[in-house]
Amino acid sequence: MRKGDTQEIRRLNRRAILAHLRRGPLTRADLSRLTGLAKSAVSRLVDELLQEGLLEEGTLTSPPVGRPGTLLHLRPGARFALGAELGVEGTVLLALDWRGEVLWAKEWSHPREAGPKKRLERLLHEVLPHVPGPLGLGFTLPGVVVEDRLLLAPNLGWRNLDLRPLLADFPLPTALENDAKASALSEVFFHGEANLAYLVLSTGLGVGVVSESRLLRGASGAAGELGHWLSQGHQLCACGRVGCLETELGLGALLEHHRSLGGKAGDLEALLQQAKQGEALALEAIRHLGEALGRFLANLAVAYDPALVVVGGKAAEFFPFLETPLRQSLRAHAFLEAHRDLPVRPSVYGHLAPAVGGASLFLARFFELGGLWAERPRRNGGRYEEVVFGDRRGLGA
Amino acid sequence: MRKGDTQEIRRLNRRAILAHLRRGPLTRADLSRLTGLAKSAVSRLVDELLQEGLLEEGTLTSPPVGRPGTLLHLRPGARFALGAELGVEGTVLLALDWRGEVLWAKEWSHPREAGPKKRLERLLHEVLPHVPGPLGLGFTLPGVVVEDRLLLAPNLGWRNLDLRPLLADFPLPTALENDAKASALSEVFFHGEANLAYLVLSTGLGVGVVSESRLLRGASGAAGELGHWLSQGHQLCACGRVGCLETELGLGALLEHHRSLGGKAGDLEALLQQAKQGEALALEAIRHLGEALGRFLANLAVAYDPALVVVGGKAAEFFPFLETPLRQSLRAHAFLEAHRDLPVRPSVYGHLAPAVGGASLFLARFFELGGLWAERPRRNGGRYEEVVFGDRRGLGA
């Protein structure tokens, strides 16, 4: 009924080799040193992986002395996944190579009132030509998501949606994740920071937290919904409550504040243009937001203690103007020394981050990085899964 | 240099067996079914564990039909660890059986101005008679701790202390952890909730968060320091900043508020007694705190999304009086449906929780539950360690 157990260990070692090669090309000898496996074992496993088309041999290395080794690397395009962002403004669909390269991307907007069914049908239509091939399709929503169900997405106006029936139409594996959490993955999976917070700031505010290389999800998938932390404000939030942080820090408030200063900007894009042209009121409004964000980051730091904060969402475009007041304010409000100069930078993948994160769900799965995307527990679990509680280092030392 | 690799797999399977037995007695046949291992393999590993004195055979089971099996269980006392809490008021030292039983506990107070050196010397003196034997000594501090260094403990008045030289005197392995985080472990390790937040509320306020069976630590060990989330208040906090949540929700504020209502209570103990006697002002002050806490828990829920909140610290003693207003207020302020009836209860281990948590650090290590206490990554990592991110299942229950 069960495969010979020794094959399990082979799988683990294959995984180890792929994990190391994800960071760059290596020779068999390098792999032997890094994994601790005997040269012979590495040779055998690498042969297998070459045969399967997962690896490719590349150029030779020139060590100071001795025979050169052949570099091995992940074969480009050997595996890839699709990712989609169902955002407030529009939809993004892209294909992501297993090495983190965006192979292609499409974007389209949609009538504001379009419901989930319509939007998924359109997505299905765009996805179909690319099947089979991808490992899966991971998509993201700006809302609280747990086990393929959407509990609440205030800024889309959707709530309590079981998406499983709709997902069943897709002719490939699907996964669903919150946009901020997925975006955080996009940074972690390919840039390897183990502790970070990804701030998605547009109309709404959400945070994706990764701690010790694991995504913080919570029991209902609501961890990091700091936009709905109740502050002292009196504004009505899209979620129906009063005083959510999002009403103070969301970009709606920025536009509002700019108007209250006497500024005239129809929308955020206009405001951004004014700022780029050095218009004083626009700069002042943005500076004010930056200060508030700095204080918020000090709070974020005591809540999650990241080593890096990434700014995404529409706010990323304002980042050049936000940066200075934000850093000053963070420095002034930080609880720990260590937080005073907390690195803050905009997202690497830019506005593609959520979709890239969606796709990385499947790449993480392929690489069996359970911390990034653990499968739900199986009922009659495999053997090791029972007790592999993550990275355990030897008892020694 | 490295042990034969097949032994690694044996270790994993031994671990699997112990992990299952942690939840209760099982027969060899049960273990075979649960782990997926062949009966023969289980037999061999169990024999080995019996020989080492880790397991014991117990009574027979009587299945509906067929030969009865012999139940196996962890031998009581076969492994244990020491835990200590260095609190604001005093010190607790205890021994914890590997099955979660407190074998003995000692407590003592100390002159308020005693420094870390003095307090550790006293602790060493109390620990010495019990060495050798324990797996290690884990102790906790009400402050931000990372890698055996204390960054900041406002309520002790300590900061930037490298405790490694002091720890070197202890003739057994030591570990250091924040009190709220350790307390969270005490609940998770033996009662198996995978997503919980442990609220330590006394003078200070701290939260220990466990998500998917992993302790949230952050880059500097400061995750969960919500007591130092900047709110709108104007009170000076012990950390030197103004407006920390702790100044509003800490029990100091409770006493303060009671006085402002006209109440007369010298200290918290007196206030508690008054409440127990039904004194109106005391009850009103506590009710007021309960409401504020309910709102706070709604925020805690969006930050970490736990499935359970445990209340510890001095506030646990006030819990009967806090409970009703707290639940009402939480229900009124919750962001998600799922949070409206978030279970809230006092700690199982009561005031011993931090010390029990400290000891569990070593028990978790023994059971190789890396999520609870992962060692720092090694530079030249072991083989599996590098990449086993596997999905880890529930701990206890």
Add this chain to the structure above:
DNA sequence: TTACTTAGTCCCGAGAACGAACTAAAGGGG
């Protein structure tokens, strides 16, 4: 050309698990 160093392959022995065959110990039916 030779000595040395590093890369990579080949092959055999060791250790672990699997699974089938077997023994052990209960209950139920005739």
Add this chain to the structure above:
DNA sequence: CCCCTTTAGTTCGTTCTCGGGACTAAGTAA
């Protein structure tokens, strides 16, 4: 009372993987 069925647990032969030593390959330095 005996035999059949069922479940528990052991024994033993087979299979799989790794480790490690012997070996070949391919460079540099003298």
